[in-house]
Amino acid sequence: MYSKYITPEKQYQLKIDKFICNKFGLAEFFAEHYNRFHNRQGINVLDVGCGALPLGIFLADQHRCEVTGVELNPAACSCARENIKNLSLEDSIEIINGNFMTLAEMYEGRKFDLIVANPPVNDHVASEDIMKYADDTFETFDDESFSYLTNSWHSIEGKDLIDYIFEFGQKNLKSDGRILIVFCTIDCGSPDYVFGKAKKYDYEISRVVDDYISAESVGAESLGMDKIYTCMAEFRKR
Secondary structure, three states: OEEEEEOOOOEEEEEOOOOOOOOOHHHHHHHHHHHHOOOOOOOEEEEEOOOOOHHHHHHHHHHOOEEEEEEOOHHHHHHHHHHHHHOOOOOOEEEEEOOHHHHHHHHOOOOEEEEEEOOOOOOOOOHHHHHHOOOOOOOOOOHHHHHHHHHOOEOOOOOEHHHHHHHHHHHHEEEEEEEEEEEEOOOOOOOHHHHHHHHHOOEEEEEEEEEEEEHHHHOOHHHOOOEEEEEEEEEEEO
């Protein structure tokens, strides 16, 4: 299967799978507003929870970035690798299939200009769900585990991917490096959930763009909403 991914300068057809995010509304929001945050070419980027790789492909193809994508879902990694091959971006993008909170140890001493993510953002995940999936490698999927991985993932310590991104950035961002996160408020009450985590890990918000995007663009039509509040925020270490 393939899904359309539209950026202001270019349209892509990306390989997808039943058990990966196959609607690219948040990635399109990222591409639409990226130049308001960065216009540097050829920087070193880490794409955390990269999925089928829409953010990384946009940055490598249109901004000549060197991209490392990390993704826990093996089906998503397979699609990402095929998308890289189809677009002849093998020299610009590396994909790692694994758990970011443990793989972070591989990057001790390695510095990035930019960390990007479209992470699961959920401020009220049941503890029983966290325990249920604590030891799951997600090598096999059903609808329930896929939904947890893409919308609600937390480690057994109760931390989500945003926690680990901010922790990683403290050691692995360059002195002028930034973290750029795009998210919507389907599963959290407001952007304060993300902003509060930034403050916890001693980051400051350097810029924010927000707007409403269609529920259909993120596959959320079943929630009965027409529009979804979406935010793209840039953070830097204090």
